[in-house]
Amino acid sequence: MQQRKGANATRWIVLAILAALWFLPLVSLVLFSFAPPSEVLKGGFVPTQWTLDNYVKVLTETQRGVSVPTGIWNSTVIMVLQVAGILLLDVPAAYAFARTKFIGRNVLFALVLVSMMMPGILEVISLYDLMANIGLVNTLWGVILPGLPRVIGIFILRQFFMQVPRELDEAARIDGATDFQVFLKIMVPLALPSIITVTVITALYSWNNFLWPLIVTNTPEAMPVPVVIAYLSADTSAVLNYTLILAAAFVTSLPMILLFLVGQRWIVSGMRPTSGIK
């Protein structure tokens, strides 16, 4: 017992040091986002003067031709439509993959799984070509549509539907329920925790996805948050603008930090290997 107490103390100290290191980048970013630009030249750990100017500027003015409020609006629209679209597509499809038989089911599911291993960069070139042909470059739909067939939701929900006992729908069918009624009235309510998990991790993905939005949007009107931040950051040579960039970075991360604080449980459960990888 004695030895174990000592081990716990060591564990605590090591964890505390590592946790402090892990907090450091964000803490430093947040602290200096509240500092006047002159503080940047002094640098260090904590600014000596404080101001809200950076936030006021970032939220009311256009910087380098891009606008943070427009980015936040775009990201919100993209997130809402992607979450809604993915749930509407994934819940029925995952149910079909888990509990019905149809021609090509196993082959299709294998293809879906294999696509999880495909690097996103392989698709972007031809996808850009495709979007250009149907005129969706620099539109929110151009960002939204290719994100809809994401695999992770199918994976999580299929996993759930597979372990619901057969007796449940058989009983309902004896009572005269149709396939669709069984799905809608019995299965969907049962799947609610998994549906929330998919909602939360889809929201995260939508807000933070970088590669494809970077490729498909190059006008400020269509850019979501990460692309706006990337554009702003291309200006770090002008050190005096640093505090503005830090403020923009923090204010656009805030919704996801709040989502994390509220939904950490769902994020963790969505990433556990039992519910799916990636």
Next chain:
Amino acid sequence: MVRLRSTLFPYLMAGPYIALFAVFVAYPVGRALYMSLFDWGIFGPNAFVGLDNYTSLWNDRRFWSSFWITSGFALMYVPMITVISLVLAVMLHRKLPGIGIFRTAFFLPIVINVAVAAIAFNWLFEPNIGTIDKVLAAFGLPGQNLLQIPGWSLFVISLVTLWINVGFMVIILLAGLENIPDELYEAARLDGSTALQDLLLITVPLLRPILLIVVVLSIVQAFQIFGEVLIMTQGGPFGSTTVLTMLLYEEGFERFALGRAAAIGVVITIIIATLSFIQFRFFRREV
């Protein structure tokens, strides 16, 4: 009528998803393969060139340089994230006062996008003013921009990638740790085993399947690393961080050599698939 409806039911349920999957995943992948066989410019295909894009990559010094840079990145990143996430998972597994805050520290970066993470690290490493530089100065080291030194810049980028992804790996490993019965550790303790022995003789062997997943996923991440590089170094200094995806981006979206860019994408995919296959083939069997 009822039977017809029953037969159609799965197709109606899965159909919309499969249609979108076909258009936005399967088709682009197939088309990338197709484009890689052409001299394909901004206005479409110029000429069918067979495997010329691939052979010219083979003979291109820039491609090999990118290949080795990416491999070097993987060689830093994969062992680093595997060891650190394993150690963290073992330490976070059992209760401690304040464990919620510790977990939050490592899980929070999961929700931070790569652009913000890159900026946060740029800021930390800013020469003369960033916190890291202040710490180095406190140890008497001169102010320097590690991101401007070839070799160091790639290492700093691997730190950002580690910072972002370690939480995800810890979550996977924690799930695995839950399946190891406590009795094993208790029995070992009775035999007087040390914490290190516990880790190497009980935890690691029993976690092997999950550790394998961590290694494979981190290899996949390493060969796809992009956003961090684009924002922090744009491939520099002197091309020392031009990883394969950066090369693809430059060829595709700056020079509009789309056929060649598609070929690079196919090569990246083949590398990832080969490495994953080797891992599973040689390490899973023994579990």
